[in-house]
């Protein structure tokens with residue numbers, strides 16, 4: 001979750017550690033989107049469920065009044081609220097995502113563990129730098145193993161969040177280490193991102209606590225750079241990945257966009273592969289500008305501003321049953337089967353069922369029973385930056401990679 005009161009929020013670390021000028025450039029421009037508001041609500045529900053019965057009940061969290069009875073995600077189904085100027089509601093997808101996060105956190109529990117829900121890290125991180133802050137979704141300290149585990153719930157479905165090398169989580173781990181104030185040997189940072197369908201929803205990065213000491217020096221140096229009057233604006237993938245609020249009018253990003261528009265590549269002309277690499281690197285950054293422009297135009301149109309050549313319309317409606325009970329009754333009267341055929345659950349869905357029936361602390365282990373039945377098959381190749389942690393493919397694209405195109409048959413009308 002974002003550290004809302006800190007100038008250098010851990011949640012934006014991937015941005016300010018790369019683009020020191022972004023802190024000033026983005027100041028005052030953050031306009032929470034509906035997606036951010038949905039994420040805040042999902043975090044609220046998760047925190048309420050985890051801390052149900054703990055001290056502090058009755059106080060508002062995330063600006064939502066606390067509920068006395070809603071201790072399970074399904075208790076929240078259909079509840080609506082206004083968050084960050086958006087109306088949000090808890091639907092079945094949110095219930096499932098929050099439950100997966102709760103299963104992961106609770107499934108890790110062992111006797112003797114100390115845990116914190118939404119641990120504020122402002123004070124601890126200010127020991128590193130006075131501008132730094134954040135809130136860790138869940139922190140676990142296991143004295144017997146001198147283990148510190150920080151779990152971050154990501155409700156977003158648009159951007160895959162890696163655990164390994166994640167600077168936001170490393171900052172949370174550092175803050176938690178300082179806040180807990182106990183001896184730590186091993187740190188585990190864990191991302192739970194249930195709504196990315198193509199990836200395992202739980203990803204863990206484990207490292208030695210000593211590595212955090214080196215990180216402090218990096219952090220202090222980078223934080224200092226953000227305070228310099230001439231802090232540079234450095235466009236890159238982080239402009240888009242972190243939804244930089246300055247993207248719409250950032251001059252450095254505009255310059256990148258112009259360079260990209262001017263670049264020309266084609267099979268028939270000679271080109272420099274290094275220039276192609278540079279252009280590819282710019283694409284992710286420039287996407288941030290395009291998305292920011294679209295979001296701004298949408299917000300303007302929503303408040304009644306007329307944008308020539310554009311209009312606000314209702315999204316295409318989808319048909320649904322007015323009353324499922326009535327339609328089932330009608331189908332039975334007419335001897336029609338109204339149900340879809342049964343389908344086998346996906347590996348992730350069946351793992352969830354298996355984990356749900358396993359005892360606490362054995363959920364991750366229980367899922368391994370399905371491993372012999374599962375294979376991972378890639379649907380093709382993708383061009384990604386060198387820094388991506390996947391190994392280069394050994395597939396070569398040849399003429400055989402393409403389906404044969406039948407020869408034209410003049411008699412086949």
Ligand code: SF4
Pocket residue numbers: 015019021022025026233234235236238239244245246247250251252253288
């Ligand atoms: S849009 Fe990119 S280059 Fe501009 S301030 Fe944000 S992160 Fe920096």
